[in-house]
Amino acid sequence: MPGISRKVALAAAASVALLATACTGQSGSGASDDPSEDTTLNFWHAWSAPAEVKAVKSLVAGFEKAHPTIHVNVVGNMTDDKMNQALRTGGDKAPDVISSFTTNNVGKFCSSGALVDLNPLFEKSGIDPAKTFPKAMSEYTEFDGNRCSVPLLGDAYGLYYNKTAFEKADITTPPKTWSEFEADAKKLTISDGDSYKQLGFMPNYHGWETTTEHYLGQFSPTYFDSSGKSTIATDPAVEAGFTLQKKLVDELGGYQRLEKYRSTLGDEWGPKHPFQTGQVAMQLDGEWRLGMALDAKPDFEIGVAPLPVPDDQADQYGKGYITGTIAGIAATSKKQNAAWELVKYMTTDTAAVVAFSNAIHNVPSTLAALKSPDLKYDPRFKTFLDIAANPNSTTSPASVNGGVYLATIQNFGYEYESGKAKDLKAGLARTAKQIDTDIAQAK
Amino acid sequence: MSTITLASKRRRSALRTAAFMSPWLIGFAVFFAYPMISTVYFSFMQYDGFKPPTWSGTKNWTYVFEHYPYFWPALRNTLWLVLITVTLRVAFGLGVGLLITKIRTGTGVFRTLFYLPYLAPPVAATMAFAFLLNPGTGPVNSILEGIGIPAPGWFNDPSWSKPALTLLALWGIGDLMVIFMAALLDVPREQYEAAELDGASAWQRFRFVTLPNISPIVMFAVVTGVIQTMQYYAQPLIAGKVASGVIQGAGTQFEPGYPDKSTLTLPQLVYNLGFQRFDYGSACVVALVLFALSMAFTALLMRRRGGLIQAGD
Numbered sequence: 001m002p003g004i005s006r007k008v009a010l011a012a013a014a015s016v017a018l019l020a021t022a023c024t025g026q027s028g029s030g031a032s033d034d035p036s037e038d039t040t041l042n043f044w045h046a047w048s049a050p051a052e053v054k055a056v057k058s059l060v061a062g063f064e065k066a067h068p069t070i071h072v073n074v075v076g077n078m079t080d081d082k083m084n085q086a087l088r089t090g091g092d093k094a095p096d097v098i099s100s101f102t103t104n105n106v107g108k109f110c111s112s113g114a115l116v117d118l119n120p121l122f123e124k125s126g127i128d129p130a131k132t133f134p135k136a137m138s139e140y141t142e143f144d145g146n147r148c149s150v151p152l153l154g155d156a157y158g159l160y161y162n163k164t165a166f167e168k169a170d171i172t173t174p175p176k177t178w179s180e181f182e183a184d185a186k187k188l189t190i191s192d193g194d195s196y197k198q199l200g201f202m203p204n205y206h207g208w209e210t211t212t213e214h215y216l217g218q219f220s221p222t223y224f225d226s227s228g229k230s231t232i233a234t235d236p237a238v239e240a241g242f243t244l245q246k247k248l249v250d251e252l253g254g255y256q257r258l259e260k261y262r263s264t265l266g267d268e269w270g271p272k273h274p275f276q277t278g279q280v281a282m283q284l285d286g287e288w289r290l291g292m293a294l295d296a297k298p299d300f301e302i303g304v305a306p307l308p309v310p311d312d313q314a315d316q317y318g319k320g321y322i323t324g325t326i327a328g329i330a331a332t333s334k335k336q337n338a339a340w341e342l343v344k345y346m347t348t349d350t351a352a353v354v355a356f357s358n359a360i361h362n363v364p365s366t367l368a369a370l371k372s373p374d375l376k377y378d379p380r381f382k383t384f385l386d387i388a389a390n391p392n393s394t395t396s397p398a399s400v401n402g403g404v405y406l407a408t409i410q411n412f413g414y415e416y417e418s419g420k421a422k423d424l425k426a427g428l429a430r431t432a433k434q435i436d437t438d439i440a441q442a443k
Numbered sequence: 444m445s446t447i448t449l450a451s452k453r454r455r456s457a458l459r460t461a462a463f464m465s466p467w468l469i470g471f472a473v474f475f476a477y478p479m480i481s482t483v484y485f486s487f488m489q490y491d492g493f494k495p496p497t498w499s500g501t502k503n504w505t506y507v508f509e510h511y512p513y514f515w516p517a518l519r520n521t522l523w524l525v526l527i528t529v530t531l532r533v534a535f536g537l538g539v540g541l542l543i544t545k546i547r548t549g550t551g552v553f554r555t556l557f558y559l560p561y562l563a564p565p566v567a568a569t570m571a572f573a574f575l576l577n578p579g580t581g582p583v584n585s586i587l588e589g590i591g592i593p594a595p596g597w598f599n600d601p602s603w604s605k606p607a608l609t610l611l612a613l614w615g616i617g618d619l620m621v622i623f624m625a626a627l628l629d630v631p632r633e634q635y636e637a638a639e640l641d642g643a644s645a646w647q648r649f650r651f652v653t654l655p656n657i658s659p660i661v662m663f664a665v666v667t668g669v670i671q672t673m674q675y676y677a678q679p680l681i682a683g684k685v686a687s688g689v690i691q692g693a694g695t696q697f698e699p700g701y702p703d704k705s706t707l708t709l710p711q712l713v714y715n716l717g718f719q720r721f722d723y724g725s726a727c728v729v730a731l732v733l734f735a736l737s738m739a740f741t742a743l744l745m746r747r748r749g750g751l752i753q754a755g756d
Contacts, residue, residue: 081718081719084492084718084719084721085718087493088492088493108491108721112491112492112493112494112721113493113494114493206687206688206701207688208688259599260578260579260596261579262579262688263577263578263579263580263596263599263686264577264579264580265579267688268688331493401720401721401722402719402720402721404720408512411512414703415703418703420703434510434512437506437510438510441502441503441506441510441722441725442491442720442721442722
């Protein structure tokens with residue numbers, strides 16, 4: 001019996017040891033390859049629309065022409081969930097280079113070591129990220145000093161407005177402060193019984209891009225202190241942002257009425273988007289909306305402006321929330337030097353960035369490209385270029401557990417706008433505590 | 444000498460038995476024992492899928508039970524769906540099966556009509572339901588308002604989202620209908636005739652003839668229904684996404700449960716924690732809770748069925 005127990009214990013210990021070492025996706029350095037040798041890279045990206053896929057192919061073709069020994073196998077329409085799994089498992093078919101639509105996972109990618117730190121590669125290539133990328137874009141691509149990603153075009157958020165509706169309401173200029181915005185939104189709202197003929201602005205957090213972080217971006221919040229603790233309960237910018245949104249909800253008809261109206265509106269990515277149909281007169285949205293709205297051929301003139309700022313920050317009018325697509329090199333890649341050549345070309349070569357921006361209609365992600373005379377755009381698009389280059393523009397910082405803190409803030413936003421949570425200060429304190437607990441859990 | 448021969452015979456016999464059982468044993472070890480042991484193991488580890496796992500004691504358990512804000516709402520929703528949806532599905536499936544076995548003409552047509560929805564892919568069916576039940580533009584609410592009945596918010600209202608999911612589950616009742624029809628047609632006719640001669644009413648014939656005869660099938664329907672509901676993932680997730688308007692969005696942070704966590708289920712948490720938050724340890728804790736719940740429900744039901752059979756005997 002004791003012999004059997006010993007054997008069982010040994011077997012159990014062996015099983016545990018096997019489990020401990022199995023399937024744990026170790027990240028190797030892999031930076032010993034010679035990029036001048038014949039190499040094929042796997043590049044996974046998230047773009048899926050035919051025009052976008054064509055633009056990516058054209059970008060990669062430009063790279064292959066400049067680097068004849070490096071070939072790129074391009075795989076499109078990849079979601080973050082798929083990329084996460086491939087980055088974990090590695091292998092011949094896994095990506096060497098990834099491009100993700102969201103900046104939310106940068107903290108996870110950096111802290112987990114899923115993507116390699118690009119700082120030594122930037123240094124080796126003599127490129128200073130601080131002088132290459134706009135401030136906000138530089139911020140959202142690094143975490144705790146680890147620059148594991150790099151901006152590959154950006155998104156800037158601004159205000160779209162229906163010029164025809166503005167004229168009818170005798171509004172001559174787009175609002176510059178939130179007070180002006182409130183007044184304009186009310187003026188532009190035309191009720192129709194329990195519903196609306198025209199809504200000035202859809203303030204609800206489920207109103208597509210009117211998320212907490214996009215509102216808060218105009219208030220320049222800090223989110224975290226130097227020790228990594230959440231500051232949302234103590235930062236007056238956050239309280240001001242929540243208060244403004246709630247005021248808009250209440251003044252424009254109340255949560256229930258707005259939600260009911262929202263459920264009748266078309267979806268964000270289709271031609272029946274409520275701004276494009278004229279059902280909503282002002283829209284907080286990214287630069288991509290301009291092309292989509294023009295394609296929908298609305299029967300009104302589209303105006304574009306920066307989003308308003310708080311009344312006491314009127315001198316910062318012109319700033320906006322910035323996010324964007326990122327690129328990075330898989331830690332499991334055995335061809336990291338070749339992968340760096342691709343990443344460097346796509347993200348820092350001015351001609352390549354400009355051509356890609358022209359094709360995709362996103363904001364260029366380098367300071368040089370933002371000023372390039374080769375940029376082709378509708379004059380209204382210039383607003384977004386200016387927002388991207390504005391040093392006061394903001395972003396949401398990377399966190400060790402990705403965008404969980406943003407979802408936690410957003411969930412409190414839903415409670416507050418609906419009236420389920422009434423005490424803003426207590427709610428923000430509870431939310432800050434939850435964010436800190438989630439971060440501690442991830443460490 | 445004879446002892447050695449006997450022992451050798453026994454060993455050979457044991458090896459032969461093991462060889463015959465090996466396909467099952469291998470399947471059990473690979474698809475149940477190993478994942479099960481791994482899940483228990485990882486529930487005590489800090490593991491993000493990239494760095495090697497490190498021991499974290501009961502940290503994940505404490506986090507899930509005390510600090511993870513989605514766990515208790517998801518558990519409540521899952522239990523609600525198990526109790527209400529499974530009960531209604533079994534009752535409705537049995538009712539439809541009974542009706543179709545009784546009607547004389549058009550059986551094939553009705554059988555097809557009730558079975559067809561079951562063949563619809565869950566994602567497509569859920570999206571169709573979300574559009575049909577749209578509070579602003581859906582035809583269901585237009586009809587309700589037309590006849591003066593207050594129209595609910597369905598998937599946009601926390602108190603109506605689970606009943607809407609139940610409606611969706613009842614619409615796809617075809618699987619249970621077929622199983623119950625087979626069982627009902629298998630009940631010996633002579634038992635009904637004897638009951639009728641004894642003057643049993645329709646309800647008494649159902650209670651004392653039909654039900655005891657089909658009770659193993661009812662049990663099967665309940666147990667598989669409970670297990671399926673424990674795994675309920677696609678429908679609530681899609682319904683929540685479509686109703687919230689967050690169908691997709693570059694860089695948009697979306698956590699499931701719209702509206703107000705009312706469509707959260709435990710499998711969604713496993714995915715959210717494991718594959719979106721990279722917190723495999725906590726995902727394993729939720730998976731183990733699901734396993735324990737499934738086992739508890741099944742054991743309870745088997746016990747109840749044992750009691751029923753004894754009472755019937």
